[in-house]
Amino acid sequence: MHLEPYQTKVNNELVHSLHKYSDLAQQYGTPLYIFDEESFRERVYNFKNALENPYFETELLFASKSVLTLAIAKLISEYGIGQDVVSAGEIFTGKKGGVQPSKMYFHGNNKLDEELAFAVDQEVGTIVIDNRMEADRLNNILEQKGKKQRALLRLNPGVEAHTHEYIKTANLDSKFGESVFDEKIEDIIESIYNYDNIDLAGLHCHIGSQIFDSESFIKAADEMLHFAQRIQTNLNIPIREINFGGGFGVYYTEEDKPFDIAEFLPNFIEHVHEKSTEYGIQLDKVTIEPGRSLVNNSGSTLYTIGDIKQTVGGKKYAFIDGGMTDNIRPALYQAEYEAALPNKINEPVKETYTIAGKACESGDVVINNIDLPQVETGDLLLVNGTGSYNYSMASNYNHIPIPAMVHIDGEKSYLTVKRQSFEDIIANNIL
Secondary structure (H helix, E strand, O other): OOOOOOEEEEOOEEEEOOEEHHHHHHHHOOOEEEEEHHHHHHHHHHHHHHHOOOOOEEEEEEEOOOOOOHHHHHHHHHOOOEEEEOOHHHHHHHHHOOOOHHHEEEOOOOOOHHHHHHHHHOOOOEEEEOOHHHHHHHHHHHHHHOOOEEEEEEEEOOOOOOOOHHHEOOOOOOOOOEEOOOOOHHHHHHHHHOOOOEEEEEEEOOOEOOEOOHHHHHHHHHHHHHHHHHHHHHHOOOOOEEEOOOOEOOOOOOOOOOOOHHHHHHHHHHHHHHHHHHOOOOOOEEEEOOOHHHHHHHEEEEEEEEEEEEOOOOOEEEEEOOOOOOOOHHHHHOOOOOEEOHHHOOOOOOEEEEEEOOOOOOOOEEEEEEEEOOOOOOOEEEEEOOOOOOHHHOOOHHHOOOOEEEEEEOOEEEEEEOOOOHHHHOOOOOO
8 A cells, every 4th residue: 555654664564753553443433434535735835836926816725515514624724725515514624624705616506595695695716607597596695785796707628538437517418507608608707797796707627537637637627718818808707717617636546546646736727827918818817626545545434343254255344344435536437546454564464355334235335355464353454545525425325424523733642523313313303
C-alpha cells in the first residue's frame, strides 16, 4: 500500500503521525474514519497560493459534497476558503460550522423552492442556476422577498472527460446545466440577464470527476471563454466571472496517475488570462471547486477482520466489520483501493484475499484480490484514500450504524463524529 506522508512504519506497526492504528482502534473502535488535518491544510494553502495572480480575483471553493461535517466546515472557515454546497442541508451544516454564507456557491439540478428560499434568506453569496425553469422560480421567489441575488449559469460545454460514466457531467445528455449547443441558449441567457431580481455575474462548468488529463481542463476553459466571447458579442452581456468547477484526479491505486495540481494551476490561470485577453473578456473573478483532490488522501478507514472463509471455488474471503454501508464506491462504480494490515505492516505477503463487508449483498466487496500477510481474526485492516465520498455517502442499510470519525492534527486526536447508536438509527421512527 502506498503510504501517505503522515504514515510511518515503527517496528511492525503502522503509525499515523504519533498515533498507532492499534491505539486508535482501541480508543475509538472500528470501523473508524480517520482524517488528517495537516495534509488537508497543506493542500488548501498550496492550491490558494497557486491561484494567486495579478490579473483577476480568484477563490478556492471546497466541494463539500465530498465530505462535510461540522468539524470540516470549521476548517473551511478557518482556512479562509469558500464552500460549494448542493442542498439546504449543506448550507445549514456549513453555516453551523462557521462558514460565512456569502462565501457559498449553491449548486444542484433540481433545487426545491424551499431550498432556494432558504438560500436567499441565509444570504448565500452565489446561486449557480442549473436551468431555465429554475431561473424563473428563483426570480419569483426573489420578487416576493424584495431581494436581489448574485448568480452564475451552469453550462455544459460538451467536453469529453475520460472517467467513469457515472461521474461524467459534461456530455450532451448530462442532467446538469444548459448546453452551449442548444439553439435557444442565447435566449435563455438574455432572459436571465434581464430579470430584475437576478444579477447574472457569469458562467459555470464542471466536466466530471477523477480526471487525470490536465488538457481536459484547458479544453474546457477554451470552450467556456470562446462561448463567453459569443455572449458578449451577440448579446452585449458582460461575463465577469467564470467558475471552472473541479474534478481533479487523485491516487487510489498504482494505476492512477494524477498530475500535480498546485503545479498545474498557475499555468491554467495564465492560460485563462491569455485567452480572455485574446477574446476581449474582462474577467473580475475566476473560481474553482476541488473537493476530492483536497481531502481524499487525508482520509482512511480502519476496520477489524472477523471471519475468514475459503469457498469451494477457491476464493478466500476476509470479512470486515464495515463495508458498503461506509464505502459504497466499489459497489457503485467499481472503485479500487489499496489496503494494509497496520498491526503486521512489515510481514511478508502470504495469500490473496477478497475483502468483503458484512451487508447482505453479494456486491458488498471493498477490494477484490489483494495480496496480504497471513490474515487472522482480530487483525486490523487500513484502507487509504477514503477521505471523500465515503462518510458523505454512508448509509444505514441493514440498520448498520455509521462509523465514528476522528481527526488527527499532529500529537492530537479527537472525535468529530460520534459512532451511531441503535437509538440514533431509529430516532426519527414513529411507533
